[in-house]
Structure formats: C-alpha cells, structure tokens
Amino acid sequence: MGRPSRAPQRRAELVAVARRAVVERGVLNLRLRDIAEGAGMSSGSVLYYFPTLVDLLQEVQREAVERFCADREQAASARSDPRARLLAMIRSGLPSGPEDELCVLLYELGTIARRDPAYAARHIALFERQVRIYAGILEAGVATGVFELTAEALTVARNLVTLEDGYGLHLTLAVPVMDTGTAESLILSYARTATRCDLEELS
Template sequence: MSRPAAQAERRLTLISAAETMIARHGLAGVTLRAVANEAGMSSSAALYYYPGLKELLDDVQKQAVERFCTLRAAAIAQIADPRARLKAMILTGIPDDPSDRLCRLLMELGAYARSDAAYAARHITLFERQVAIYVGILEAGAITGAFKLADASDTLARSLVVLEDGLGLHLLNVVPAVDYPTALGILTAYAETATGCHLG
C-alpha cells in the first residue's frame, strides 16, 4: 500500500473510532487520546494525522454531512412519481431506531456548531441541501399536477426539514417524547396538507 493511501486509511480509522465514541458517549466525553485508543493507535500516532481533536471532528462532521445527504438523494434517485418520491424522502428524514448512529452523530455535532463558525457553516449546508431536495420534489409535483402547494416550495421544504429535525431530536432522546410511528404520522400529515395530496 502506498504511503498516501495508508495515511488516508488511518485517517478513516480515526474518523470511524470518533464516530463510534460520539454515538456511544456523546461529544462531551470524546478526547483525542480516547479516540486513538478506540482506533488501536497510540496518542502520538493520532497526533501525526490530526494535530488536535477539533481537526479530527472537522473531518467527522464533513463525512457525516456528506453521507447523510448522499443517502437521502440516493433513496429517491430512481423514483419518477412525485408522490412516491416525497414519501421516500420522508422515510429517510427521521431515525426509525434511537441507536441510529448517523443521526445521533449529526445531532451531537449540531450542538457543537453553536460554538464554532466552521461547524455552523457545515450544519447550514446540511440543512440547505435537504431543503433543495425537497424543493425539487415539490416543484416537480406541482408541475405535473400531482401537488397543489399550500405555500412557496422553499417555505414548505424548510418547514419539512425543521419538522424532521425536531422529531428526530425527540426520537433520539433516551426517553423519547414520541415514537417512530407517531413521528412519521406527524410528518406525513404535514406533507399531505402542504401538497394537497394523499400519500398513503
């Protein structure tokens, strides 16, 4: 294995270890030393790839945002019918299991964004990319006549993502305020009202 490839692989190992620790313990308990231990590396080896925890968490967040947005886009990519696309998009917006690693990771890193401008910018990017996917679905549905939008597509799309975020937060709590079927029902009901379309 070439040196650049080996270095990239070790960075990915550290990123994966950090993700595991954040999902298990939350962001507050994560240190670079603990991540190195989780990855089976010495602290000095970890420092070779990342000069500090912030730099490692930068890469953790970048990859988590990209993975989440890519998964959502892929879930609807081969679906032509706007109603089916909207329904599939809704299903990818909230965790169906409180132990969902990717959603928990994004929630933890979202909290960290309050104290770091770079994190905040990526968190905004995460939001806007999801909004853009919803806008595409809503406008396609309106053009074909499948949807009668109750408001501007951008407003409805933003409302859907905000609703997902709020429901997701409750679903990921140790004692959730709502369960998955209830959350899915709330989100679907709003989407149906917003589009004038029964999603089934």
C-alpha cells in the same frame, strides 16, 4: 519505488474510531485519549494525522453529512412519481430510534455548531442540501399537477426539514417521547396539507 503511504488508511481508521466514540460517549465528553485508545495508538500519533481533535471531528462531520444526504438523494431518485419521492424523502429523514448511529452522530456534532463557525457552516449546508431536494420534488409535483402548494416550494421544504429535525431529536433521546411511525404520521399530515395531496394511498 517507495512503499505507498498508509496515511489515507490510518486517517480513515481514526475517523471510524471517532465516529463510534462520539455515538457512545457523546461529543462533550470526548477526549483525544479516547480516540487514541480506541485506535491502539498514542495521542501523539493521532495528532500526526489530525493536528487537533477539532480537525478530526470536522472530518467525522463531513463524512456523516455526505453519507446522510447521499442516502436521502438515492431514496428519492429511485422513484419517478413526485408523490412517491416525497414519501421516500420523509421516511429517509427520520431516525429509527436512539440506536440510529448516523442520526445520533449528526445530532451530537450539531451541538458544537452553536460555538464553532466551521461546524455551523457544515450544519447549515446539511439543512440547505435537504431543502433543495425537497424543493425539487415539490416543484416537480406542481409541474405535473399532483401538488397544489399552499406556500412557496422553498417554504414548504424548509418546514419539512425542520419538522424532521425536531421530531428526529425526540426519537434519539434516551427515553423517546414518540416512535418513528408517529413522527412520520405527523410530518405526513403537514405534507398533505401543504401539497393538497393525499399521500396516504401511497403508504
């Protein structure tokens, strides 16, 4: 019997190295050589597992999107009250600051989406997946009588995700223009208006 292939393990190691490199160097300054040096490999060896740097970064993006969304889904599903679920979603969507690795990674990789359709498609999928989570919470709140929406659930959900994206970008700047608590309060202000529900008592 032959030895089991180490390819999955090596690929996972390269994804981890690339993830750290993107956060530390930024995606626009990243070179294949940076990944190779970080992994203790030659550039040719890296290309054995990923034909191009683009292919490697696509896997980094896929993993980051899945981890971010899974964390948010878990945070929301841990509660039964739609109000508590909405609050948990808002809190789980904001970066803690410039050192928040996962959020910084997603913002960095998002810059490629302006030019690459494959990256753009995954970025759109990230947005839409979060919108669906929010919409489900909002619809449950309407069904149980705790929310009275000022617009369609899908519209409110899209606005909430867009607010998170905008404020989150500011939170990850080298010099943040606000802190996470302020951003959360601003999003909650919109959520209270959009749901006609006082969420402060759950804070």
